Amino acid sequence: MAEIMLPAFHVTTVRKIQVEAPYEMGLDLDRYKAFYRQSYNADVTDADLVREMARRFMKADKEFQAFKIAQKPKGRGSMKAGPPPAFEEKPK
Numbered sequence: 001m002a003e004i005m006l007p008a009f010h011v012t013t014v015r016k017i018q019v020e021a022p023y024e025m026g027l028d029l030d031r032y033k034a035f036y037r038q039s040y041n042a043d044v045t046d047a048d049l050v051r052e053m054a055r056r057f058m059k060a061d062k063e064f065q066a067f068k069i070a071q072k073p074k075g076r077g078s079m080k081a082g083p084p085p086a087f088e089e090k091p092k
Contacts, residue, residue, distance in 0.1 A: 019050065 021029065029046055036044055058064055 029049060033044055033046075033049060036042070036049070
């Protein structure tokens with residue numbers, strides 16, 4: 001296969017997760033969906049809302065972003081590299 005500078009972007013992977021939320025959080029998610037509908041005149045699902053909130057939370061977390069960058073393989077062949085090493089929590 002030819003070496004290409006542009007990584008594949010046509011392949012998307014979706015990972016389905018199930019999240020349990022306390023009753024009050026469920027009510028707040030419903031309230032936020034109503035607030036979103038009022039603001040944009042569009043409905044969103046619980047999954048859409050939680051996915052976007054999680055994405056924005058992680059993007060805004062500067063320490064996590066630094067950790068993520070440190071985990072990326074270096075060099076042109078980085079697309080061929082395996083997954084980053086698993087996160088290991090430091091002993092307390």
